[in-house]
Amino acid sequence: MIKVKGMTRVFGVGDAAVEALRGVTINIPEGDFVAIMGPSGSGKSTFLSILGCLERPSSGEYYLDGRDVNSLEDDELADLRNQRLGFVFQSFNLLPRHDILRNVEMPLVYAGVPRGERRERAEKMLTQVGLGQRLKHKPAELSGGEQQRVAIARALANNPLVVFADEPTGNLDTKSSNEIMEIFQKLHQDDRTIVLVTHEPEVAHYAKRILYFRDGEIVREEVNDELR
């Protein structure tokens, strides 16, 4: 599913250059549930952002679902994100002016799904995360945990191959964190590929594999035997 070889990412030039990634190599097969841990500034977000085709690596190979991502044009990357990838962010990133139904519909708008079908699918996704009764609410009227559930519904709206989540529980209390992680666990049981960044061991514990980052490199890998 995901094949990365010798991936680097350098920000800035000359003396100011920062090497956020220093040659990362990893394979993530379909249906895997990977947690990325490591100290702050170790390159976790940068790695996730490149895997999610939100930015390009400075060098190295990246194959996603058999396609050479480096060779794709910006618009092709946009379509790839739209059709194959889903994102969940620490700060939810919902559109404050639209109700949550519309928020979940957004990826389908760009996919060109007709109005009726779009609405139906968005409603279904929101019902699955337990927000079927709140379709017309604005994000600000919801709790943090509920907002993150909306974000997950949105990430799943286009039925993506991979879901990327950058510290999805970073802004949530323990109870909401557990709720969110249970949703991720269910996704994993449905064979969805998940890559998740976190610095909380309890959260990482839900994953099948844990990658440890330090200074832009993977320093350790751990397979989680006792799946909950």
Next chain:
Amino acid sequence: MNFADLIQIVWDNLKAHRMRAVLTTLGIAIGIAGVIAVVAIGQGGEAVIMSELESMGSSRYFEVGPNYMKGETADSKTFSLQDHVLIKELSPAVEKLAPVTMGPMVDVRLPNSKKKPLMSSLYGTTPDLIAGLNLSMESGRFLTDADVTAHARVAVIDAGLAEEYFPNEDPLGKKLFVQDNPVTVVGVLQKAPSSIMSAFQVRSVYAPITFAQEMLNTRVINSLCGVAVSEDALPQATSDCIKILEKRHPGGSYMGTTMDEQLDMVGNVTSVLTLIIGAVAGIALLVGGVGVMNIMLVAVSERTREIGLLKALGARRRDILLQFLGEAVALCLLGGMVGMLLGIGGAFAVALAAHWPPLISFWTVLLALGFSVVVGVFFGLYPASRAASLSPADALRHL
């Protein structure tokens, strides 16, 4: 993303900043209102002046006089009393032609009256002049060839004089004193249909040219006034006149003017005025456009994270571009429509006050609306393309 979705996104975004949208729109509205009102008022005014001028004479009317551009003035040698006869025989383009001797300020009074004499213009001429005046007779007759040969002491007066001196009686056959010469009124001209220009119209007396020259004690003919066989024949008619005159009066230099040229001149003046005021309105529109650009740039930097998010969700460059361009165009179009209503209202108000037709052309309105869209696209393009070319990760990192 289809059009309906685009419209909805644009609408939702504008609704989120109502006050800002209204204020931004105002600049455009003022510009568009200015353009529409100015053009409508200008066209209305021009139409009024044109119709005034047209009512003053036939569209086939022309005049030939000494070439004052070269400093020539009329003296007793400039024209002779036979010129018009000969020209009419020689030129197929000239239908009517009359010599005119002008007395710009003559006393006209009733016999045995203590009333102050009225100042009038005296025109000594021949029967053909009536064709050029574009007026018919209210009563009586115009001058005849017999009057001219006989130096007949008769006169035709305009409606203004008739009203002044003979308010309650038939002027025909009555006596008037022109420069202390007793003359008999044989005809009254119809009132000119003009409204605005009548205020400036000097009262006029028309007399046989032979008799008029005696009254004014002059042999000078000031100009030849005529009518061409058709509007197309006007250049031919004037150039024929000039050629023949130059042959008959060696050393003289002549020039012709036509009604067309006079209308053109008015048209030029009003279109220059329209252009100037239009340019001011255009500048207002430009300022409004810069306001739109400013607001769009603010929107782009406020919504940078949102742009990153939309790109993460699969928005292409084009989708973002269209969304922001759509907002700019919507602002301008909204302004354009408000401005259109204001402009049309203003034009109607002015037309009502000035008693002239409110000439709001469909094309002006269309042009103004089209222009507001162009302003939107032009001033929206830069902010929109800035928004569209952000990399998703950079945009998402933005605080």
